[in-house]
Amino acid sequence: MTRKDPALPCPILIVEDDPAILELLEEELQEAGHDTLGVGSAEEAIATLSHSEVAMVISDVRLPGMSGMQLLEQLRAEGSTVGFIVITAFGTIDQAVEALKIGADDFLTKPLDLENVHEAVYRVREHRRLAARFQQASPPGHFHGIIGESEAMQSLFHDAARLARSDAPILVLGESGTGKELLARAIHAESPRAEGPFVAINCASIPAELMESEFFGHVKGAFTGASDARDGLFQSARGGSLFLDEIGEMSPGLQAKLLRALQEKTVRPVGAEREEPVDVRIIAATHRDLEQEIEAGNFRSDLFYRLETFSLRIPPLREREGDLERLVTALIDKHAGAQEKRLARIEPAALQALLAYPYPGNVRELENAIMRAVTLAEAGEIRHADLPERIRGHAAERRRDTGEALAGQLVASAPAQAWPSLEDVEKRYIRKVLEATGGNKRRTADILGIARRTLYRRLEEGEPGEP
């Protein structure tokens, strides 16, 4: 079979002491359009690598002198991330596992199956391409650590920066996990109050009876147990910003007092005779629809209109065209860094599943999935199996839905006695996916979840309806 992979930009270095195998590999890869460099020992490989750039290394394990494993170990110890395929003797699976553990990208067993050689070169090339993308994931298009290059996020950053300069209260709206607290912190950091404190409180977490004193403080003896005067959140945030998360959960009584604090810029601690001035900027947030809460009698309309004048809505992740890929790479970097793990690769199937999922829990759900995958990752690679079941399951379900829809169409358009056989449906489905991928057999096989060899076999078996 002739291979149509585009040639690699640099040669593939082959380390093999058996001249016949070396020649066979060189010939086969050159025929596929790649440049090759052949050497007979690990020592020669090291010399070659010191002056030439190579696309990847394919090395036998058993070599005269230094072994292929030692070569791999030395390269990884020096921090090299060059793609590495080891060739082990047939039946030495332990050796292959060992090689993957110390940083090999793939392995081949002898006697060599040339089809497998091409598959491995392709896989390693894909790994490298994704790894390179990781490394480029530096943070353009972010606002105080909030990642977002989409038009929607860029325009949000622009508005947030403008509003930050004023001292007006701000209302941040958005579904849970979209980054409302992150945006509140960014506004504070961008504002003239940046040097002052940023105090964050979740209104849903304070029991109703304690809310007033938590917010405004109390004087000594204000109630049983108030043995000393105590500052509230407003006093603690003096000169800075007070972030009120889940403002929709605030009791109506306290809403009235908050409105007064916003209008008069004064608060009255519990038990105090007089109001005292406070210098605080309020940033409130909610995932609720406050207008609905007003209708239901749970939220004061006067407070809503006061806050709503300067509101910012964070779009859900599924509406941020193009941000997901950047978030995936940046969050992998963040958690790999925090866990001191060196990750150079992500399995293509894992990346596909991460990019296909709709994230009802927004960035928080994505971040939790990535944190888990980074924790589970071994040998420098995030694997499909490291992702949560619902993310893996979603991609599989999408494939099944497309298949079922097609099978449904085939059945609906035929009288019962002419219903297609299962084999027929399968053949037509394969053709359909092949058409949809523009004839790309590799992508077709990936989508169908079968090996390329199986795909070739099925295609050779003929057209649907043919015997």
Ligand SMILES: Nc1ncnc2c1ncn2[C@@H]1O[C@H](COP(=O)(O)OP(=O)(O)OP(=O)(O)O)[C@@H](O)[C@H]1O
């Ligand atoms: N655009 C982003 N870039 C990087 N990290 C983000 C982004 N958006 C959210 N995150 C991360 O996602 C997590 C959730 O963010 P945050 O707590 O700000 O969301 P929220 O909208 O306030 O959630 P909730 O409504 O549940 O309180 C945090 O770990 C945050 O760092």
